[in-house]
Amino acid sequence: MQTQSVKLHTVKKTAPSFVSTRNACKLCAPLGASLVFRGIEGCVPLIHGSQGCATYIRRYVISHFKEPIDIASSNFSEATAIFGGADNLRIALDNLTRQYRPAAIGIASTCLSETIGDDVRSYIEQYKAANKGVEIPALIYASTPSYRGTHMDGYHEAVRATVISLAAGGPRSRRLNIVPGFLSAADLRHIKEILDDFHFSYTMLPDYSETLDGESWSDYQKLSPGGTPVASIRSMGQSVATIQLGGSLASMDTAASYLQETFGVKAVTLGIPIGIGETDRFFGALEEMSGRAMPDKYKKERGRLVDAYIDGHKVVSGKRAVIYGEADFVASMASFLDEIGIVPALCATGASIKKFKEIVSSGLSEGHKDIIIRDDADFEDMLEICRSIGVDIIIGNSKGYYLAKNLSIPLVRAGFPIHDRIGGQRILHVGYAGTQQLFDRIVNALIEHKQSSSAIGYSYI
Amino acid sequence: MIEILEARKGQIFEKGTEGTFDMACDKVSVAGSVSQRACVFCGSRVVLYPIADALHLIHGPVGCAAYTWDIRGSLSSGPELHRLSFSTDLREEEVIYGGEKKLYAALTELIGAYHPKAAFVYATCIIGLIGDDIQAVCRKVSDEQGIDVIPVHSEGFRGTKKDGYKAACEALFRLIGTDEQSIAAPHSINILGDFNLAGETWIIKEYYKQMGVEVVSCMTGDGRVDEIRRAHKAAMNVVQCSGSMTYLAKMMEKDYGIPFERVSYFGIEDTADALYKVARHFNDPAILKNTEELVRKEVSRIYPEVEAYRKYLEGKKAAIYVGGSFKAFSLVKALRHLGIATAIVGSQTGNREDYEYLEEICDEGTIIVDDTNPLELSRFMSERNVDLLIGGVKERPIAYKMGIAFCDHNHERKEALAGFEGMINFCREVHGSIMSPVWQFSPAKCLRAQKEEMEDANSIRQAAHS
Numbered sequence A: 001m002q003t004q005s006v007k008l009h010t011v012k013k014t015a016p017s018f019v020s021t022r023n024a025c026k027l028c029a030p031l032g033a034s035l036v037f038r039g040i041e042g043c044v045p046l047i048h049g050s051q052g053c054a055t056y057i058r059r060y061v062i063s064h065f066k067e068p069i070d071i072a073s074s075n076f077s078e079a080t081a082i083f084g085g086a087d088n089l090r091i092a093l094d095n096l097t098r099q100y101r102p103a104a105i106g107i108a109s110t111c112l113s114e115t116i117g118d119d120v121r122s123y124i125e126q127y128k129a130a131n132k133g134v135e136i137p138a139l140i141y142a143s144t145p146s147y148r149g150t151h152m153d154g155y156h157e158a159v160r161a162t163v164i165s166l167a168a169g170g171p172r173s174r175r176l177n178i179v180p181g182f183l184s185a186a187d188l189r190h191i192k193e194i195l196d197d198f199h200f201s202y203t204m205l206p207d208y209s210e211t212l213d214g215e216s217w218s219d220y221q222k223l224s225p226g227g228t229p230v231a232s233i234r235s236m237g238q239s240v241a242t243i244q245l246g247g248s249l250a251s252m253d254t255a256a257s258y259l260q261e262t263f264g265v266k267a268v269t270l271g272i273p274i275g276i277g278e279t280d281r282f283f284g285a286l287e288e289m290s291g292r293a294m295p296d297k298y299k300k301e302r303g304r305l306v307d308a309y310i311d312g313h314k315v316v317s318g319k320r321a322v323i324y325g326e327a328d329f330v331a332s333m334a335s336f337l338d339e340i341g342i343v344p345a346l347c348a349t350g351a352s353i354k355k356f357k358e359i360v361s362s363g364l365s366e367g368h369k370d371i372i373i374r375d376d377a378d379f380e381d382m383l384e385i386c387r388s389i390g391v392d393i394i395i396g397n398s399k400g401y402y403l404a405k406n407l408s409i410p411l412v413r414a415g416f417p418i419h420d421r422i423g424g425q426r427i428l429h430v431g432y433a434g435t436q437q438l439f440d441r442i443v444n445a446l447i448e449h450k451q452s453s454s455a456i457g458y459s460y461i
Numbered sequence B: 001m002i003e004i005l006e007a008r009k010g011q012i013f014e015k016g017t018e019g020t021f022d023m024a025c026d027k028v029s030v031a032g033s034v035s036q037r038a039c040v041f042c043g044s045r046v047v048l049y050p051i052a053d054a055l056h057l058i059h060g061p062v063g064c065a066a067y068t069w070d071i072r073g074s075l076s077s078g079p080e081l082h083r084l085s086f087s088t089d090l091r092e093e094e095v096i097y098g099g100e101k102k103l104y105a106a107l108t109e110l111i112g113a114y115h116p117k118a119a120f121v122y123a124t125c126i127i128g129l130i131g132d133d134i135q136a137v138c139r140k141v142s143d144e145q146g147i148d149v150i151p152v153h154s155e156g157f158r159g160t161k162k163d164g165y166k167a168a169c170e171a172l173f174r175l176i177g178t179d180e181q182s183i184a185a186p187h188s189i190n191i192l193g194d195f196n197l198a199g200e201t202w203i204i205k206e207y208y209k210q211m212g213v214e215v216v217s218c219m220t221g222d223g224r225v226d227e228i229r230r231a232h233k234a235a236m237n238v239v240q241c242s243g244s245m246t247y248l249a250k251m252m253e254k255d256y257g258i259p260f261e262r263v264s265y266f267g268i269e270d271t272a273d274a275l276y277k278v279a280r281h282f283n284d285p286a287i288l289k290n291t292e293e294l295v296r297k298e299v300s301r302i303y304p305e306v307e308a309y310r311k312y313l314e315g316k317k318a319a320i321y322v323g324g325s326f327k328a329f330s331l332v333k334a335l336r337h338l339g340i341a342t343a344i345v346g347s348q349t350g351n352r353e354d355y356e357y358l359e360e361i362c363d364e365g366t367i368i369v370d371d372t373n374p375l376e377l378s379r380f381m382s383e384r385n386v387d388l389l390i391g392g393v394k395e396r397p398i399a400y401k402m403g404i405a406f407c408d409h410n411h412e413r414k415e416a417l418a419g420f421e422g423m424i425n426f427c428r429e430v431h432g433s434i435m436s437p438v439w440q441f442s443p444a445k446c447l448r449a450q451k452e453e454m455e456d457a458n459s460i461r462q463a464a465h466s
Ligand code: SF4
Pocket: A028, A029, A030, A049, A052, A053, A056, A109, A110, A111, A112, A145, A146, A147, B061, B062, B063, B064, B125
């Protein structure tokens, strides 16, 4: 299918590159790790550093999910920064254990603790030794300095750290592992539904579909219910295969690669299933692994999606989009836009990823001459590029509102974060069903833009 | 049951039950707590951020800048440079070899591109560790570019949010007094500690205009560098949100002999009090008369509406958890106007004096907390069966999950709550949330209602028996 990479035309006259980052299109690593930890049942995230990082991250995440999310901090003070965080970590672990009675504590380091060279691993060993014979929560440690990576790196590092500290080998089961990537709660639920319909038994890590999008409560819950049970994580070393979603992960050290190397669990890397092409590949892999045909329900979803593509194609045909966000999200989004006839004119990520061009262009059909693919980009860069190349629509998280406001073009909200609308956690992106919703929203956004920018006021479009 | 940590007990107090009041505040948060507090940097950023024609460059890794991009509702009537987020976005090499070069390059290019009136450089945690001499870089760029480039020492771990306020005040103080030319009227003030959230500064400025008092500068709502430069020409400083700006007022009193008053613009009484304090200070018959007229007009305008809301809200109970304690005082009083009793009240950064005053104005049985966390807050709220929580973004979902109405009173709010018309917005918001029919579906709310009914029935039964 669409695997050859395109010839990329480099546009000369776009924005000079700035030394500083202006309106960042990335977040810091402990944020990604915290989300992973909240996707583990009974797990409380602990950010090892000073208070601000944890509070800002909480605030940021809460504004998207609109759910209580407790993220603790080891609260570094001046003295801690000089003498090290051993005491703070120990006290923090004690206090969290007493207050939350958690099944696990997920520790993420910060720029601060990393720079002073805090040896968290050995602190954890000391803590375990000091608590011999006492039942303590499972302790997971992810090293997440943000000067080395973004929230996406923090996410994958935390998944890998979780698996390394908890997964064990044993007799091979028929279970599947799935590492879905940074998707919405609705996406996670949909993927689980699909796996259920294929009659898989599986472990999804992380699974914040309930913890970060839960019901209204009858009593206050210290930690919102749901998440991947620690016991199922322990058995991940016995599964037959691990599916990880995100094309860029194939060459990286991830949870899946660790499970493959250590326990012989086959690692399968697939793109995030957005668009018919990527979703076909996803279902294809599931058919192969399960030995079952795609359930009728999904055949019909696919059929309806094709029908909708045709119904709406003239509205989108030839339109130019800017898309941005996490590398793998952008790659899948680009291939989806490409298959419906929208030119992904600017594909940007805030992360520094050398292979970004390759990742994105591998999903595009041939013949595109004028696509700009940028890593290490920020929203000011994007705005300047958009001004010079001209775009019609913006697809991505709510920070793109800044572009929308400046360019007076529509923004279709997708991904994380959604800070200016309700329901960001319920946006469905994946599968035929998710693609259907995205497609409808994109078409409607373009129609609405046309309708509201015309004086006539067409009531039939 | 949610347990209260031993180390936290000195920061929780119930009025009327525990003997003498002695709040152990001003403490750093317990390790492992989920505090609602932020850091030193946050304090500095809050104060300086609304200066709309300055460049705000955050020196450090990207997080601190990314999380604070346009998060507050501080409006500007002109330039909006403050709404952009600039970071030196330090990478590993710079953390190892130092970030001075990058800082220099970033400042130079940004000043060249955006032509700010001044620049603030915020040092975040890492800078305190890698030892960048940001002072020297700022001086150099300042000389080359001909604008003030002011370092703000706001490393997150070096204290609490309050230390960040202080650092911001020091930064402002460097600008103050640098314009000797301009003159100010004898009856002139600076507004300190109002950040023009949802346009609140404009409401207050309008009152002063009607009173005949000139506002020289507002620090820092809708702030401008040039106004701050001549702030020392004002005859009086009017400080609201005392937690953040009293320090600056004291410095200005010492160096420029400008007296100050602490006020609050939340609620009918406090707003009127604030305006009268200023009028009395100048002791000018015309100003006094104008003030009386203004207050009378405004109060009679809003009073009927407040009364109408009171009918619905009388007898409800509220919890208040806000950043600064001054805001808490006003809220207790404003709620009283609506017939709502305050069952729980606390702040992130109150000091001993503040808590003593809070204790004084609260009813018996009110729980007073310093630097609380979600677990404690939820426990107290369900014990007291409150109907409303007033707080910030981080508290909102706690209230909602428990079926409790919520009023946003934070730096992100989009509704002006200050002044007389702010009181009306406040009433509308509180009423709109408490009276919403959606609570009928909340399991937690229903459970609490059932429990209360049972308790009532029990006490009636007991009364009948005795
Ligand atoms: S970038 Fe580093 S120091 Fe800043 S908030 Fe993130 S973890 Fe904390």
